[in-house]
Amino acid sequence: MENRKKVAFYTLGCKLNFSETSTIARNFNDEGFDRVDFEEIADIYVINTCSVTENADKQFKQVVKKAMKLNDKAFVAAVGCYAQLKPEELAAVDGVDLVLGATEKFKITDYINDLSKNDMGEVHSCEISEADFYVGSYSIGDRTRAFLKVQDGCDYKCTYCTIPLARGISRSDALENVLQNAKEISAQNIKEIVLTGVNIGDYGKGEFGNKKHEHTFLDLVQALDKVDGIERLRISSIEPNLLKNETIEFVSKSRTFVPHFHIPLQSGSNDILKLMKRRYLREIYTERVNKIREVMPHACIGVDVIVGFPGETDEHFLETYHFLNEMDISYLHVFTYSERDNTEAANMPGIVPANVRAKRSKMLRGLSVKKRRAFYEGQLGSSRTVLFESENKEGYIHGFTENYVKVKTPWNPELVNTLHEINLTKIDEDGSVRLEFLNKLAEA
Template sequence: TEKFKITDYLNDLSKNDMGEIHSCEISEADFYVGSYSIGDRTRAFLKVQDGCDYKCTYCTIPLARGISRSDALENVLQNAKEISQQDIKEIVLTGVNIGDYGKGEFGNKKHEHTFLELVQELDKVEGIERLRISSIEPNLLKNETIEFVSKSRTFVPHFHIPLQSGSNQILKLMKRRYQREVYTERVNKIREVMPHACIGVDVIVGFPGESDEHFLETYNFLNEMDISYLHVFTYSERDNTEAATMESVVDINIRAKRSKMLRGLSVKKRRAFYESQIGTHRTVLFESENKGGYIHGFTENYVKVKTPWNPELINTLHEINLTKIDDDGCARMEFTKIMNYQL
């Protein structure tokens, strides 16, 4: 919490001071939870939650960020309204464990709202074109939330759901709060109500005790599942974690090999997802950077598209048809309806 007092500390320094260290124990921290930041002209990141009560054996977040706590619903809605007044087209909901929203206290007030209620209320905020949910745990992504997003005015069909391993034995060693069957249920539910949705996956390779058989379980599980891309993390030891003391450490070279295999699978999955979207009608939000003479943007279901550079397209929404995939993996498009800009 001292970072929010830095100007006070600096103003207290005299010319003869060499400086001081100010810190507090994690249990004494009065964390500032609610905030937002503008990533670029097109989107803002709205923080609704901080901390985590989970005790995953590889993770130091509970030690560093404290227990799960959430911003008050009225504060989140006020921040969303402020963002909407700045001509920002998309809001990404963020937090350490956002599916746990509503847990903990804000100030001296106990929360009375759930993540589903948060989503429902944000959907009513005027002036927001898109709302996107960042990473959410599979056991906390409820069917009611999936169904609401499928019919929502502003929430887009894009989910990023951590898996970490496709082996139930490794999930147990990690102390994850679900088994792979729960993950399958979530993906199947999304596909049932939103066949065009983009589904991203976090996965860790090389966790202590992960044998070749365990890794192949993960690879085959992901290969057979209807997902859209992977974020692959190579396990690395962290001090003050249970996993750092575990036996059956996986060789660094084997970790690298497994990571490469899953990154290759991710390329294959993303390509297949993009190709499944060719010929469909989508809405694209263009970003602000000129990359090699092209302007890029993302559809509501997170297909990256490009078209020849035109600065007047920046931060504008357009209805398009997806026409083909270029060699660089980006989709090409043709305009069908101009929403915020006249050609």
């Protein structure tokens, strides 16, 4: 019998990329390939790229180098957002054989007939306007949680963002497909599903990108809540203008949706929000946070914020800092603005010097530590359910409560992928909540 070829995957970027890598890996499996870890010798290395992270090209080159070190005769393919935006640049990287854009990445096995190395990477990319069909995906590499893609692309025109150029127009999976994928995930004893997409609050725009909403995001949430076998559902990032009060109220009474929201703000200054062409002002953001606090006082609320956007003065930044400091939120994801080709912001006046961007970023990261600590302290004395993960980190097993408090206890393999009711009593030096005696805990 002929030896089966081995394929390995490396994913850069977001949860959506992880769900898509998993789907591409299953396609390889269906075609008779064996998946191995990226650290192992493989015949094919597939790198799913990201355009959002700073130094995307540098990261990509490092990963290619790593693959070539493992097997210098291996076939290397690049897919994903950066492959769509800068295909020629990736194709020129030493060792790269194939670059596939947005519409081709799910058909990668069609392109891999000949595994001989190329002098120059072969490019198959499309005009992004051709990315008007939807491919569903989900990741199940982790025993504890899965990322379920429900939507792709974005119709927004934020001035700093390349995602519409990399992923095309907003389009969604059919509701029955999402529910089918959720059932397949729950059948594998995975306890938590994280809903993911580029702009998931826009869910329901027809599967082929037509502007009519077949269903709303609320319809999706209500339907998923009824799927048997799922213990937890978590909404990933959702735009404040698309997070409706009805959804917040439904989550507060839901069987499976957890009290955790991640809502991008980007700036606490209305002047900067307008320059960014965001679709809300800070007053809407305040309303959303207040609504969540009203119906779920214990909810975790995460915030994305960008510092150093062109035109952001010290006054604008302090406006953002004070806005976040006064708001009852739980943690921040801080992004330092970096220029992106073919975006409006790249040509805007008022460039903020790199050292000022770094200083502002550091201030907000410090604020995030303070906010998370205050949120955890506010949870002490309460009873929560923790889902334990599968990794042994320095003799401890970690997990998260439904409202995203990180918990740790001495390693015990029997706890992996189990849910337990716990009392939050003590914060450890590393900032997580520490439990000493888990043998006293009852399974939730």
